[in-house]
Amino acid sequence: GAVVSQHPSRVICKSGTSVKIECRSLDFQATTMFWYRQFPKKSLMLMATSNEGSKATYEQGVEKDKFLINHASLTLSTLTVTSAHPEDSSFYICSARDSGPGGGYTFGSGTRLTVV
């Protein structure tokens, strides 16, 4: 079945630095990927929709300049948290839409970001 690889699984960074998270579709092409953020004991909140070859579509309230999304190929989308602060600490999960028969949405394993 469809597999989405996300890494790193965990990252700790200092305040003010930037962190890049990668999301790869391993055995299918994903023209659309989604980035979610999950706060402790909370549900997933969509941050942005990433479209291959075009600008990402951000949800209301999400800072575009802080959360940079690049979807340069059909198998890779990246989320860069720029000038990270402790309040950016969270669990970030990507999802790719599988365009195959009966396809749905496959999720990566998530990235636990801790900003110290």
Next chain:
Amino acid sequence: AQSVTQPDIHITVSEGASLELRCNYSYGATPYLFWYVQSPGQGLQLLLKYFSGDTLVQGIKGFEAEFKRSQSSFNLRKPSVHWSDAAEYFCAVGEYGNKLVFGAGTILRVKS
């Protein structure tokens, strides 16, 4: 606007007992409905999905869900729960190909 309600934040069941997790949705058109499971610190795994057709959907790990349009519900069921089913379960609704809207999740605890 789409929305999903999972009324139960926590549910505890005994191993071997039956399980039903509730999900109600609000959506203007025919919804695409999903149930995902998440173990701590992990991503989401698809249990089952409903797009059209038979309203009783079979999924992995012995789970099933029934779409009831009249009740705007898509409840998840399992006849006999195993200790390994302890996790958090999310119901989601969306238009195919577009973003999903998730419920708040239900944490399932299984007692032996």
